[in-house]
Every structure is written in C-alpha cells, then in structure tokens.
Amino acid sequence: MFDSKSFIEKSKGEMQKQIGGERALCALSGGVDSTVCAVLASKAIGSSLRAVFIDTGFMREDEPAWVKKHLDKMGVNLRVFDARERFISALEGHSDAEEKRKIFRDTFYKLFGEIVREEKCKILIQGTIAPDWIETKGGIKSQHNVLSQIGIDPEKEFGYKVVEPLLQLYKDQVRLVGKELGLSEELYARQPFPGPGLLVRVVGEVRRDKVEDTRKAIAVVEEGLKGLSPPPQQYFAAILDSKGKISEKISKEAGEFLGEKAKATVLDARGTGVTGDIRRYGKVVLIDSKSTDYMALNKTQFEIVSRNKDDVSRVLLVLKSQKEGKYIAAIRSIQTRDFMTVVITKIPFELLNSMAEEILGRCPNVKAVAYELTPKPPATVEFE
Amino acid sequence: MMIPVVEVGGQYNHLIHRILTELGAESEIIGLDTTLEKLEKMNAAGLVMGGGPQRIDKELGAFATLGKTIKDSPIPMLGICVTHQLMAFVYGGKAGAAKSPEYGEVEVIVDKEDDILMGLGPKFTALQTHNDEVVKLPPKFEILAHSEHCKIQAMRHKLLPRFGLQFHPETVRSSTDPRIFENFIRICKKFEK
Structure with missing residues (x-):
C-alpha cells in the first residue's frame, strides 16, 4: 500500500x-x-x-x-x-x-x-x-x-x-x-476544487451574471449535500444556456428505456466527455420525465450516449422548472476513488427537489434545475 | 518481481502501474518503443500493456515495435483494450469498429474461468470504453468471456501466456478490482519457476 x-x-x-x-x-x-x-x-x-x-x-x-x-x-x-x-x-x-x-x-x-x-x-x-x-x-x-x-x-x-x-x-x-x-x-478531506474554479462550471459563453448564478447554485448544493452519508467525493452545480431543440428520436429512446413518457431537449450547450480514450465535446441532452428509478435512468444515459456517439456527451434529468429564464442549473454529485472513473450519487429525489426549489428561488435567471446522470466515462467530472 | 506497464496513451495506463505497485510488484512505465532487449535488461517477469485512443487497423505503424516484442518475448503478457486488439492482430486475428460501442458498466459472462479470470465466474461487471473491438479471433486463441454486444471480452493463447481483455480491470468501476492483477502476478510467478 x-x-x-x-x-x-x-x-x-x-x-x-x-x-x-x-x-x-x-x-x-x-x-x-x-x-x-x-x-x-x-x-x-x-x-x-x-x-x-x-x-x-x-x-x-x-x-x-x-x-x-x-x-x-x-x-x-x-x-x-x-x-x-x-x-x-x-x-x-x-x-x-x-x-x-x-x-x-x-x-x-x-x-x-x-x-x-x-x-x-x-x-x-x-x-x-x-x-x-x-x-x-x-x-x-x-x-x-x-x-x-x-x-x-x-x-x-x-x-x-x-x-x-x-x-x-x-x-x-x-x-x-x-x-x-x-x-x-x-x-x-475537502472536496476537490478545479484550478480554473467556477470557470469550468460556467458552461459556454462567460457572462458576469452567469458567474454569479453559478456561485449561488454551488453554495446551495454544497450546503444541501454536506451531511449526506456516505459523502459524495465531489458535488457542485454548473450553469448552462437553456437554448435547445426537442429531439423526437431521443425522446423515443428515453421513453423506451425509462418505461415512462419522456421529452428530450438537445441543448446548444456542449460538455466535455471522454470515450475510448478520446475527447468528446458533445451536446448536452435534457430529459424531462417523471422517472425516479436510478437503474432505468442509468440505462437511459448509457443508451443515449452510445447511440448518439457523435453528438451527445452528457445527459441531465429535469427536477424542477419555471416558465422563464435563460439558464439551466445542473446539479452534479459523484462517487469515486481516484477520479479517473466516477459514478453518480444516488441522491434521494426529495433532497434533489428541495435543492432545486432553492436554486430557482435564489437564481431568477434559471429556468430549470436538473440532475446530471452521466458517469465518467463517458462524461468528465466537470462540465468543461 | 518487475512487471513494467506499456503506456499507450489511454486514461488508465498509470492506474495499472499504481495497482501493480500496491499489490507488491515492482513496476515501471515504459513506451511503445519497448523491445525484447529492453525487457530482458529490465529483468521483466511479465508485461501489462494499457489502452489508448488508436485504431489498430488504421495506425499500425505506431505499434510495429511493440507488435514484434509481443511475438519475440516469452514472458507473460496482458493486453488491455487497444493492446488486446493489437495482440489479436499480431497472432493473425482482426480488430475493427464495434457494431455497438460500449461506454459504461457492462455485464461480462465468463465462458472459461481460466488463470486470468480465476475467481470471477460465472459473471462480473466491468467498465467498457471502446469504439473498436476484436472482430476475428486469432488461430490458437480461445474466448474466455463475452458480453451482450461484444463477443470477445477476454481471450487467451491456448499454449502461450498471452491474455487480452477488452474491458478495463484497472478502474474501480469494474467489480474485478484488483483480482485480475493478482491473477496476472500469480501467472508471472508460476512462469518464472
């Protein structure tokens, strides 16, 4: 040892x-x-x-x-x-x-x-x-x-x-x-914090208000998950632009694996991934579904990323949303030993939803809060 | 006992080195230019080759030296991911694009609980992250394990100590951790005698 x-x-x-x-x-x-x-x-x-x-x-x-x-x-x-x-x-x-x-x-x-x-x-x-x-x-x-x-x-x-x-x-x-x-x-024992800091969590174009929303969303997640047992090795939030297009094809795929109706939006936002030892800078898919079954959700992200290997790198599940807002806040929480490979934390949905409510309350620009479903690989820990 | 690791450019090559060291073997990271002479000079008892981003059918040139070493050196060798595919090529099989690439945990079914998969039957979960795979088994090899989408998850030469794995036993997302490396060290010890 x-x-x-x-x-x-x-x-x-x-x-x-x-x-x-x-x-x-x-x-x-x-x-x-x-x-x-x-x-x-x-x-x-x-x-x-x-x-x-x-x-x-x-x-x-x-x-x-x-x-x-x-x-x-x-x-x-x-x-x-x-x-x-x-x-x-x-x-x-x-x-x-x-x-x-x-x-x-x-x-x-x-x-x-x-x-x-x-x-x-x-x-x-x-x-x-x-x-x-x-x-x-x-x-x-x-x-x-x-x-x-x-x-x-x-x-x-x-x-x-x-x-x-x-x-x-x-x-x-x-x-x-x-x-x-x-x-x-x-x-x-502190959770890791990337050298470039919030920059890699302000996904896509850097704007001052986006940095502020990222900081606030991270504070909510750090506070919300700090007592979780066993503790996740890293937990934070990222902010993405909410623009995107609904994909019939991926909606159908998601519905099939979740056994629930699902709406999939392919965001314009891109996130970093790694598959077959190669960098993948693919789009982020946002799934809207009632499913809270982590096994089915894991199967769904696996299939979506494998089947759309040229354009999708990460899959998020919507927790709460409101009508207006230019941003999506993504909660990320992972378990690992060495950070070379990670799995997501199976956080109780009650806890995820209460953090989502709080983020919506604190960040008026945020339209929806989602939970990231993708492990590493095929995603990386941080969004960028 | 020295078991060097060939660094091929993949994300988990250095983890192999870490695991071997933790299991009490000596290990050094060496390059794709590793020759038989170099292995002999190091007094290597076995060799583990990591994964990498290359495609065997398109980038053979990069593997010319290592390919020759695989054939020339008698010591036990374990190839992971792209070097598993290289081993297939070297012994007359074929590697190419997988029909269904796999990125994540997959159930692997053991067909033959050979030396390298000792203690892992009848099935285990293993991390996959590959676009290519072995599409044709080389002559004199046998399949040791398969998964739903990939027929050759593990293989070995019937007579020589050559083992290939498509999955990544060096990551904690494989339930085999660190069993396969314990098995490989045992294989090397047996071979030394």
Missing part, C-alpha cells in the same frame, strides 16, 4: 535538492492538492517559501477568507492577490471550453510571472497530480497547471522553474499525505 510517511520524507529531500536554497513561490487555489503541496513545501524549505492565493473571481462564496484563515493556522504565510477584474475581462464573451481553459492558463501564468519577479523568486511550486497530466496529455482537457508535459517550457515562456512534488499521486493518496502532515480533516 501507499506509505505517506516515506513519501513525505523522500519528497522533502527531493524538493530541497531541486530548490537548493532559492526562494520559491507556491500557488494555492483552496483545493486539496495545492493546500497539501504548500504545507509539504513549507516543511521542506521553511521560510524560503512564499505562498500566494490568486483570487481569480472564479472562486466559491467566501473562499479567499476561508483559505487564508486555515493556512494561517498551519503556519503558512499567505498573500492574497485580487485579480478578479483581470480574469473576467480576459474571459468575458468566450464560449469554447478549451479556449477558455487556455486563456485562463495564460492569464494565470503571466500574472504569476509578475508576482515571482516582485517576490524575487525563481521557482514555482505547484500541486499538479496524476489525473491532471494524464487528461491533458491525452487531449481530453487542458488542465491549467500542466505545462512541461505538453511541451511548454515555463522557464522560457514565463521566466521561472516549476517544481511539482505530487505529480505521481492520485487524490486519495494526496489526502493521506495531507493527513500525515497534520492538516485538519476539514482541509485534507
């Missing part, structure tokens, strides 16, 4: 060698990986470490303050950098998932370059883990923190060397390292 104690010892030694007495900067997003990475680095190189949290504006409610408070407790001195306007103005109006991720990555590393020079550091330590580079190298999605593995030389491109102590680990192993390092359970 994985031995977190010896990993920490080995990794501390390697970092000391790689960094060699230089000042190093560590980037934090508030997620588990970067937090564990920062604490590990602080144990390895002590006061030579500068920790920075960039508030990209794509953060959860109250995230910057939460992270600062907890890192201070761990003895990591954190500098919070407000870059909200810089990120939103770079991204506003862009729709394509990969384009958005790449703009985010470039904005992020350029800004980092500035901070690195200001802090007189030559090294950036970051918490990239195995699924990040596996997905990026495989062309599934461009994780913002993956550079050298896809041929970007950070020293040439941005002016600093990158050190990545967690590169060979999976999430469950990172948590064990965090626990061994003495992080509180609140920190090491």
